[in-house]
C-alpha cells in the first residue's frame with residue numbers, strides 16, 4: 001500500500017470507541033517514545049511542540065479560535081500514525097465554544113463546588129464522567145484540573161480551583177480527579193503552574209514567594225497530580241521573581257527534577273514570550289508564535305528531542321495512539337450530544353453534596369414541618385437564566401450563577417433554576433410556592449408576608465481575567481435580606497457564589513446554605529437539601545471572612561510579595577471568620593470519642609502514624625459528617641496554626657450509629673519544609689492532633705510527642 005492509502009485508512013472517519021485501558025507505566029511509554037523519536041524528522045518533532053487552531057492576533061486579549069477547532073490542537077502526523085492532540089477546557093465540563101453545541105455536554109458543578117464535597121470518591125466519579133464526555137467528543141486531553149490554592153478571596157478564578165484554600169484538601173482531590181479522568185483514556189493537564197493567584201495584571205505581575213510557603217502551601221496539589229501520573233502541566237501567565245512562568249528555569253526545574261514530573265510542560269495561551277525550550281517549556285500553545293520551525297531550528301537538537309520525547313511519552317502512556325482518531329476542525333465530533341440521564345443524576349448528586357449548610361437555627365430546615373403550607377421564593381437569582389453563550393466574545397463568555405466566566409465556562413442549557421427545583425419538590429410535598437423572582441423590596445416583602453417561610457435566593461459570580469472588586473452579593477442583596485428579616489421570622493437564605501462572600505446579615509436569618517456555582521442541576525440540588533431528601537454534607541473549602549479585612553486582597557503592584565507566608569485563610573490567627581474553614585452542618589449531631597494513635601503502615605514506606613476515633617450520630621436523623629484532623633506541629637515546624645492533615649466522610653449513619661474513622665499520616669504529613677536546610681525534615685517534639693467538625697470546632701484533642709528517632713513505622717517512638 002502506498003503512503004497515501006495508508007493515510008486514508010488511518011484517518012478513516014470513525015473508529016469505534018473502545019474501553020479505556022489503564023495508562024502504561026512511564027518507563028514503558030518512554031521506551032515507545034524513543035522508538036518513535038528515532039523515526040521522526042526534526043520538522044515532525046516541531047509539530048508536537050506548537051499548538052494550532054487560533055488566529056494569532058496578539059493585540060486581542062483572548063482569541064479568536066478557528067471554527068470547530070478544539071481549544072488546543074496539534075496536527076496529526078499521518079506518516080507515523082501520530083494522532084492529533086485535541087484539548088478542551090475544563091472547569092465545569094466540556095467547553096461549548098459554539099452556539100450550536102451549547103447543551104450537548106453536561107454543565108457540572110464548578111471545581112470549587114466539588115472541593116466543598118470534601119469527598120475523594122465523589123471527585124473520582126465526577127472526573128470519570130467528565131472523562132467519558134471528553135472521549136465521546138473526540139478530545140484526548142482535558143485542560144484541567146485547575147488546582148491553585150487560593151491566596152486571595154477576591155481572585156476571579158477561585159471557582160475553578162479544586163484546592164480551595166488548603167493544600168492537603170487540594171492534593172487529595174486532585175489525585176482522585178487526575179486518576180479518574182485518565183482512567184477513561186483522556187489525558188489530564190494540571191494548571192496553572194505556579195503562583196497564578198490573581199487575575200489583576202495577570203500577564204505581567206510577578207510573585208515572590210519563599211521556598212517554605214511554596215513547598216507547603218502552593219506546590220502540594222501539583223505534586224499530587226504528578227504522583228497520580230498527570231500527563232501535562234500548564235505554565236501560567238504570571239512571572240515569578242521577575243521571570244515569566246513559562247520561561248522560568250528555576251520553577252520548571254523544580255517541577256521536572258524535584259517534584260519528578262515526567263510529562264510535558266505546555267504554555268497557557270499567549271503565555272510564551274520567547275523560545276524557552278532550554279528553560280523547560282516543551283509546547284507553546286496559541287496566541288503567540290515563538291515555536292515556529294525556523295526558530296526551533298536554532299535550538300540544540302538534544303533539547304528538541306527531550307521536549308518531543310516528553311510529549312510522545314505522555315501520549316503513549318495514555319494510549320492515545322490507539323483511541324479515537326479525530327482531528328480538528330471536527331464539527332461532527334463537537335456536535336455530539338454526550339449528555340445522559342446518568343450524568344444529569346450525578347451532576348445533581350454532586351451539587352447537592354457540595355451544599356454547605358452554614359446555619360440552621362431552631363431546625364428550620366429541612367422543610368418537613370406540617371405547619372409550613374406556603375413558601376415564598378424571592379430574589380432575582382431564583383429564576384436567573386444562564387448567560388448567553390453567544391456574546392461578542394463567545395469563546396470567553398461571562399459568568400452566571402451556575403458557571404463562572406472565561407475559558408472554563410459551560411452553558412447551563414438544561415438548567416433547573418432554584419425556583420424550578422423548589423417549586424417541583426414543594427408540589428410533591430403539597431406546599432404552595434409564592435414566587436417573587438425580583439429584588440424589589442416592596443414586592444418581596446409582600447410575598448414574604450403571605451408565607452410561612454421565605455427562601456431568599458442571592459448570588460454573585462466571577463470570571464477569568466478579572467478579579468472581584470467586592471465580596472458582596474449582586475443586586476443589593478444585603479439590603480434585601482435585611483428588609484425581609486426585619487419583617488418576617490422564618491427566613492432561609494440560599495447563596496450561589498464563585499468563592500467567599502460577606503454575610504453581614506447572618507445573625508438575623510434562621511438558616512443559610514451556600515453552593516459554589518453548582519451547574520445545571522443547581523435548583524434540584526437545593527430542593528433535595530432544603531426538603532431533607534439529602535442531609536447536607538458539604539464543608540467550606542475556604543474561610544468565609546467576617547469583613548474584607550479578613551482576607552488577602554489582590555494586588556496592583558508589579559511585584560506581589562507573599563509576605564504573609566502560610567498565614568492565609570484559617571492559618572491566619574488574626575483573621576475573623578464569619579464561618580470557618582471546614583464548617584458545615586448536617587441535619588444531625590455527632591460525638592467524637594476514644595481517639596488513639598499508633599504507628600502504622602509498611603516499614604519500607606517510612607514512618608507513618610494512624611489516628612483513629614469513634615464518630616457517633618448522636619442526633620435524631622440519619623446523616624453523615626466529615627471528620628477533620630488538624631495537626632498542631634512542634635514549634636520547630638514554624639507554622640502559624642494547626643494544619644489540615646486528614647479528612648474523612650463517615651458515610652450515612654443512622655441515629656445512634658457509630659463508625660471508626662482512621663486518619664493515616666504519611667512521612668510527608670509528619671514533616672515540614674525547613675528553610676534552614678532547604679529540605680523536608682521529620683517533625684520532632686510535642687504536638688497535638690485536633691479532631692473535629694471544622695478548623696474552629698474541635699471536638700477532641702490528643703497530645704502526641706513525635707519522637708526524634710522515627711525512622712521506621714515499626715520502630716516509631718510516638719508517645720501518646
Ligand code: BGC
Pocket residue numbers: 062071089143191268269407
Ligand atoms: C486560560 C487557560 C485555558 C486556556 C485555553 C486561558 O485563557 O488561562 O486556563 O486552558 O485559555 O482556553
